[in-house]
Amino acid sequence: MAFAYRDGALCAEQVPLEDIARRFGTPCYVYSRAAIEGAYREFTDELAGRASLVCYSVKANSNLAVLSVLARLGAGFDIVSGGELARVIAAGGNPAKIVFSGVGKTEEEIRGALQAGILSINLESEQELERVNAVAGALGKRAPVAFRVNPDVDAKTHPYISTGLKQNKFGVAWSDAERLYRKAAALPHVRIAGVGCHIGSLMLDSAPFVAATTRIVDLVERLGQAGIGLEHIDLGGGMGIRYHDETAAPVAAFVHGALDALGRRRETVLLDPGRAIVGNAGVLLTRVEYVKPGEAKNFVVVDAAMNDLIRPALYGAWHDVKNLREAESGAAAGVYDIVGPVCESADWLAKDRTLAVRQGDVLAILSAGAYAMAMSSNYNTRPRAAEVMVSGADAQLVRRRESVAQLFEGELVPAWK
Numbered sequence: 081m082a083f084a085y086r087d088g089a090l091c092a093e094q095v096p097l098e099d100i101a102r103r104f105g106t107p108c109y110v111y112s113r114a115a116i117e118g119a120y121r122e123f124t125d126e127l128a129g130r131a132s133l134v135c136y137s138v139k140a141n142s143n144l145a146v147l148s149v150l151a152r153l154g155a156g157f158d159i160v161s162g163g164e165l166a167r168v169i170a171a172g173g174n175p176a177k178i179v180f181s182g183v184g185k186t187e188e189e190i191r192g193a194l195q196a197g198i199l200s201i202n203l204e205s206e207q208e209l210e211r212v213n214a215v216a217g218a219l220g221k222r223a224p225v226a227f228r229v230n231p232d233v234d235a236k237t238h239p240y241i242s243t244g245l246k247q248n249k250f251g252v253a254w255s256d257a258e259r260l261y262r263k264a265a266a267l268p269h270v271r272i273a274g275v276g277c278h279i280g281s282l283m284l285d286s287a288p289f290v291a292a293t294t295r296i297v298d299l300v301e302r303l304g305q306a307g308i309g310l311e312h313i314d315l316g317g318g319m320g321i322r323y324h325d326e327t328a329a330p331v332a333a334f335v336h337g338a339l340d341a342l343g344r345r346r347e348t349v350l351l352d353p354g355r356a357i358v359g360n361a362g363v364l365l366t367r368v369e370y371v372k373p374g375e376a377k378n379f380v381v382v383d384a385a386m387n388d389l390i391r392p393a394l395y396g397a398w399h400d401v402k403n404l405r406e407a408e409s410g411a412a413a414g415v416y417d418i419v420g421p422v423c424e425s426a427d428w429l430a431k432d433r434t435l436a437v438r439q440g441d442v443l444a445i446l447s448a449g450a451y452a453m454a455m456s457s458n459y460n461t462r463p464r465a466a467e468v469m470v471s472g473a474d475a476q477l478v479r480r481r482e483s484v485a486q487l488f489e490g491e492l493v494p495a496w497k
């Protein structure tokens with residue numbers, strides 16, 4: 081376990097989190113390098129012996145240190161913007177292992193991706209196919225492309241993170257895919273590299289993932305009969321993790337289910353997990369500013385807020401909360417809502433938790449490695465948190481805490497009379 085109590089103190093690997101809070105301040109995200117590496121290797125171990133590439137989904141946590149840990153292991157990357165492309169390259173990632181997804185790629189982003197020499201542009205519409213063909217032509221290149229196909233399979237997850245249903249904005253329609261492939265095959269500046277699919281995030285069961293794979297295999301077979309061969313099949317990410325008491329199917333169930341569905345097909349298999357690699361590899365440290373008993377509810381007011389971690393406000397997400405001191409120094413346990421200082425009633429991090437807690441204590445919000453810092457904002461003019469990565473007994477700052485001055489340095493006041 082990357083985060084566990086040792087001698088009564090919650091630690092990241094071998095480093096007491098209290099030391100990190102003291103050294104770097106709060107709020108502060110802390111990541112475990114060993115946890116990231118271990119989660120990545122679960123995928124590569126299960127895929128051993130098969131032509132495959134695990135493309136970490138950068139949007140889950142895009143800190144350069146996280147990307148660098150994965151780049152050194154030979155990971156590929158799944159990106160959704162030109163900004164993420166720049167991050168991967170800055171972190172030492174191999175552009176030839178990048179797949180680019182997203183419904184709204186601009187001409188500039190497509191140009192940047194082609195100049196970098198990425199593995200595949202995952203197309204999400206017919207107009208995007210035409211745009212990529214035109215941009216590649218102007219550069220004198222042939223763009224490697226895949227269509228992200230929407231298999232109309234229900235991922236059975238929160239509606240905000242469901243992406244593989246007919247009514248979702250993602251991918252090209254299942255019924256239109258073959259026509260689009262035939263069209264792409266006839267264009268001069270694109271080269272058909274593969275097919276992609278991603279039906280949603282935080283899937284606890286592998287069955288929808290396997291069902292989507294089966295549909296993709298059916299399409300790949302039809303394309304083969306039409307003389308259109310593919311190099312890779314990208315099955316997306318979405319593998320769930322445990323936040324609370326839910327049972328998430330293990331990575332092996334997703335991988336083996338997909339490999340069974342692929343049967344004797346020999347295309348390279350791509351997976352793009354994000355949450356499953358970093359979700360349980362991070363915690364958010366936050367200090368208790370006030371303990372505030374109320375008429376209907378008791379509140380613990382902490383120095384982290386919805387701008388640091390929006391998942392509870394956005395999806396009603398549940399994160400475990402621990403006091404860094406296992407046997408908190410003498411305080412009686414109470415039932416509290418853990419809330420931040422932001423002026424919104426949605427600004428809560430946890431509700432109805434039994435905790436022993438006193439003013440000045442530091443709490444850890446667990447499972448905060450994915451879609452946490454990456455979704456943070458400066459709402460209420462709050463500087464974003466620091467980020468620290470631990471490896472063994474060493475803790476390193478991997479992102480400085482923002483200063484207030486940085487927050488408005490780009491703002492201009494017109495000199496009107």
Ligand SMILES: *Cc1c(COP(=O)(O)O)cnc(C)c1O
Pocket residue numbers: 137139140158160181182277278280281282316317318319352353354355356
């Ligand atoms: C967000 C995303 C992923 C990663 O999803 P997780 O639930 O974090 O695994 C993978 N592929 C695509 C295309 C995505 O947009």
